Amino acid sequence: MYGNRSRFLTIMLTLGLAFFYIPMILLVIYSFNHSKLVPVWGGWSLRWYSELFQSPEVWQAVSLSLQIAVVNATFATALGTLAGLAMVRFGRFRGRTLFGGMLVAPLVMPEVITGLSLLVFFISLNQLIGWPAERGFATITIAHITFSMAYVAVTIQARLTGMGQTLEEAAADLGAKPFKVLTAITIPQLTPALISGWLLAFTLSLDDLVIASFVTGPGANTLPILIFSRIRLGLRPDINALATIMILVIAICVAIAAIVMFRQQRADMLDRQMAEREEG
Amino acid sequence: MTDVSNKPPSVSQGSFGSQMMRRIQSHWRQIITVIPFFWLLFFFLAPFFIVAKISLAELAIASPPFTKLVEWTDSGIVTIRLVFDNFVYIWEDSLYFDTYVNSLKISVTSTILCLLFGYPIAYAIVRSGPVAKPLLLFAIILPFWTSFLLRVYSWMGLLADQGTINNLLIALGIIDEPIRMLYTEFAVYIGIVYTYMPFMILPLYATMEKLDNSLNEAAADLGSRPTNTFFRITLPLTMPGIIAGSLLVFIPATGEYVIPDLLGGGNVQMIGRVLFNEFSRNSDWPVAAAVAIVLLFILVLPIMVFQYFQGKASEER
Numbered sequence: 001m002y003g004n005r006s007r008f009l010t011i012m013l014t015l016g017l018a019f020f021y022i023p024m025i026l027l028v029i030y031s032f033n034h035s036k037l038v039p040v041w042g043g044w045s046l047r048w049y050s051e052l053f054q055s056p057e058v059w060q061a062v063s064l065s066l067q068i069a070v071v072n073a074t075f076a077t078a079l080g081t082l083a084g085l086a087m088v089r090f091g092r093f094r095g096r097t098l099f100g101g102m103l104v105a106p107l108v109m110p111e112v113i114t115g116l117s118l119l120v121f122f123i124s125l126n127q128l129i130g131w132p133a134e135r136g137f138a139t140i141t142i143a144h145i146t147f148s149m150a151y152v153a154v155t156i157q158a159r160l161t162g163m164g165q166t167l168e169e170a171a172a173d174l175g176a177k178p179f180k181v182l183t184a185i186t187i188p189q190l191t192p193a194l195i196s197g198w199l200l201a202f203t204l205s206l207d208d209l210v211i212a213s214f215v216t217g218p219g220a221n222t223l224p225i226l227i228f229s230r231i232r233l234g235l236r237p238d239i240n241a242l243a244t245i246m247i248l249v250i251a252i253c254v255a256i257a258a259i260v261m262f263r264q265q266r267a268d269m270l271d272r273q274m275a276e277r278e279e280g
Numbered sequence: 281m282t283d284v285s286n287k288p289p290s291v292s293q294g295s296f297g298s299q300m301m302r303r304i305q306s307h308w309r310q311i312i313t314v315i316p317f318f319w320l321l322f323f324f325l326a327p328f329f330i331v332a333k334i335s336l337a338e339l340a341i342a343s344p345p346f347t348k349l350v351e352w353t354d355s356g357i358v359t360i361r362l363v364f365d366n367f368v369y370i371w372e373d374s375l376y377f378d379t380y381v382n383s384l385k386i387s388v389t390s391t392i393l394c395l396l397f398g399y400p401i402a403y404a405i406v407r408s409g410p411v412a413k414p415l416l417l418f419a420i421i422l423p424f425w426t427s428f429l430l431r432v433y434s435w436m437g438l439l440a441d442q443g444t445i446n447n448l449l450i451a452l453g454i455i456d457e458p459i460r461m462l463y464t465e466f467a468v469y470i471g472i473v474y475t476y477m478p479f480m481i482l483p484l485y486a487t488m489e490k491l492d493n494s495l496n497e498a499a500a501d502l503g504s505r506p507t508n509t510f511f512r513i514t515l516p517l518t519m520p521g522i523i524a525g526s527l528l529v530f531i532p533a534t535g536e537y538v539i540p541d542l543l544g545g546g547n548v549q550m551i552g553r554v555l556f557n558e559f560s561r562n563s564d565w566p567v568a569a570a571v572a573i574v575l576l577f578i579l580v581l582p583i584m585v586f587q588y589f590q591g592k593a594s595e596e597r
Contacts, residue, residue, distance in 0.1 A: 008400065009400055009403055009404035009407060010404065012397070012400035012401055012404055013400075013401055013404035013405070013416070016397065016398075016401040016477075017416075017419060019474070020419070020420070020423050020474075020477075021419075021423075023431070023434035023435055023437075023438055023474070024423065024426070024431070024434055026434065026437060026438065026444055027430070027433070027434040027437065030437060037442070038437055039437060039440065039442050039443050039444055039447055040442070079315065079316045079319055080316070082312045082313070082315055082316045083316035083317075083320075085312055086309075086312055086313040086316070086317075090309055090312075090313060093313060095317065099313075099316075099317050099320070100587070100591060101584075101587050102320040102321070102324050102325060103316075103320065104586065104587045104590045104591075105324070105583060105587065106324065107528075107586075107590075108527065108528060108531040108532055108582075108583055108586055109531075109532075109583070110531065110532055110534065110535020110536070110552060110575065110579070111532070111535065111537065111552075112535050112537050112552045112555045112556055112572065112575075113331075113535060113572050113575060113576055116331060116555065116559060116568060116569065116572050117327035117328050117330065117331045117572070118323070118327050120327065120330045120331055120334055120565070120569070121323070121326060121327035121330050124330050142323060143323075145319075145323075146319070146320070146323040146324055149316065149319070149320075153316075177305075178309075179305050179308050182308070203425050206427070207427050207428050207429070209428075209429055209538060210537050210538065210556075213556075213560075214559075224427070224429050227429055227430070227433075228429060228538070231429075231433050231436065231542065232541070232542065234436075234440075235436055235437055235440065239433065240437075243427070243430040243433065243434075246426075246427055246430065247426055247427075247430070250425050250426050250427070251422060251426075253425075254418075254421065254422055254425045258414075258418055258421075262414065
């Protein structure tokens with residue numbers, strides 16, 4: 001089913017891609033503008049990049065955001081993988097419907113609701129057990145894990161159903177115990193999904209503004225909180241420079257994830273073809 | 281870890297460590313299920329009940345700024361005070377009511393716009409050649425991974441009075457005075473459609489990929505015209521994708537905060553922004569909590585429909 005796009009579809013596709021990319025391209029171009037007024041062209045310059053690198057505020061925010069993102073991605077991948085395994089491989093268990101519901105809801109839940117509810121939760125917890133005494137790194141990380149693990153679980157579930165159970169069944173037939181099957185067969189087979197799940201959780205965390213704004217405390221500014229406080233007052237050329245760097249970093253990460261997934265898909269396809277040939 | 285599992289039980293009974301190992305091995309399924317389950321119960325479900333509780337409290341000059349629901353009086357009697365004032369206040373104040381209606385109007389319209397533009401784009405990708413297809417898919421996914429905040433910001437530069445679009449139109453001599461676009465409802469629509477479009481395209485693409493082209497060919501052989509085939513075969517078969525994509529846009533867009541704040545300024549009232557401001561500027565937590573509960577109440581049905589379709593989709597795959 002390919003190679004027969006009508007003219008209408010081609011036009012829509014072209015317009016769509018232009019709509020997606022022109023704003024981003026302009027954002028990048030204006031980051032090299034010397035002028036202080038973003039839309040007024042004042043010649044090419046790296047002025048805003050050097051101002052950006054000299055700002056300690058920016059560095060602190062970048063460092064906090066990266067720390068949160070790495071811890072979040074690691075925990076979210078672990079928890080999301082366990083959740084995905086439970087949902088796909090363990091059949092029916094008590095509370096499965098509630099579990100599945102809580103696992104899907106964060107994907108669509110408006111951020112203001114999640115943010116507000118986590119904040120009041122942390123405050124009540126503090127009154128009860130005295131922790132968290134102050135909000136910042138820990139509270140933001142917990143909040144991020146809670147919604148990122150849902151995205152990881154979706155990725156893992158898709159991979160688990162996609163790869164089928166043939167290898168696991170074969171191992172079990174050859175006498176491997178269920179736990180051995182899990183560690184020796186299932187987890188290694190999941191590696192590409194684990195990598196892309198980790199990267200997804202990482203970028204989700206770097207991207208979050210609303211939930212972090214609710215659960216943060218004084219002095220703990222993540223990068224999105226810093227960017228938001230600046231662009232609320234209007235266009236800022238230094239933010240264009242920051243945006244350009246972030247777009248570049250994310251594009252590289254996504255490209256790596258895409259290549260990993262693509263290779264895995266091709267390997268799966270080859271496996272299947274080999275299997276079919278042997279059967280035939 | 282792996283070689284322990286092969287040892288016969290009699291060997292590994294010795295130390296405490298190996299006993300732990302055996303415990304883990306016999307109960308690992310429960311452990312795997314219980315850890316993420318309790319995480320979500322604790323950090324996702326429990327917080328909603330606390331919000332519901334606060335929405336029934338009164339504003340107080342205290343930290344945190346609300347009254348307690350359960351109080352121990354001197355005589356040892358528990359008094360429970362539930363105050364529905366916050367909900368009455370939201371219901372009676374036309375500002376809140378109008379804001380809910382306006383949020384729903386904006387999110388429904390944006391969802392329809394995303395569907396109208398996203399459907400042909402997804403269809404075009406499905407019908408592309410084997411080389412172009414993964415590249416096009418990548419091109420759609422890339423902005424989805426790029427910072428949401430920066431994607432919204434990029435439109436501030438385009439839509440501003442001194443922005444790229446106005447500058448271009450003035451330079452071309454089409455207009456003399458800049459058109460006001462930033463800080464209007466129009467800008468909010470652009471922002472939502474722009475940032476949420478990938479959420480529409482990806483589920484649509486996933487269902488379209490599975491379509492069997494022989495159905496279209498059979499219809500054509502039997503003399504069906506392309507428009508007829510589209511409305512009677514393609515559209516009904518892609519319904520799961522349409523529903524999933526629409527809910528992925530509609531539900532979060534209704535509670536959107538960043539887009540109405542940055543692109544709408546103070547001129548576009550949406551409930552997410554009201555909630556955020558009620559909480560952060562006015563510090564009226566009970567009202568903010570009540571606003572959140574009402575929003576959740578409005579969205580609970582669409583969320584359950586979404587969960588149902590997600591569950592069905594993951595079983596079919």
